[in-house]
Amino acid sequence: MKEFLTEINGFPIFKNYLENLPYNPKLKKLLSGKRKAGILSEVIFWKQVRARTFHKIDFDRQKIIGNYIVDFYVKNLGLVIEIDGWSHDNKEIYDEIRQTYLESLGLKIFRITDFDVKHNLSVVMRELEQFIIKNYGF
Incomplete structure (x- = not known):
């Protein structure tokens, strides 16, 4: 039985937590530099999702998975968001x-463009809702 996470537009969303994802600790020293770089589209997106403001879903920024650093990660869904x-x-x-x-680990990837985050943010957020409903809804 899947565990309920949240509801988006009346659709129940269920957890898809993936345990024991590979992690390369050598990449940790790059994280603060990437965060401090302040890439505008990442900052804009982060303001939309931080502190569980997007449907009470917890997003991580700059997450190490294997030998890669992904832009955003939702642990409870196994979802990577790439800008x-x-x-x-x-x-x-x-x-x-x-x-x-990343997909071989069971992760889903939602890709968006830097341009769309900067110029079509409301569309991006609706598309993210639809992606989550399609992939994690009942």
């Missing part, structure tokens, strides 16, 4: 390998 900006240009193969690896 693709200019740093992803010409990195399609790297992104594909990274996504395949």
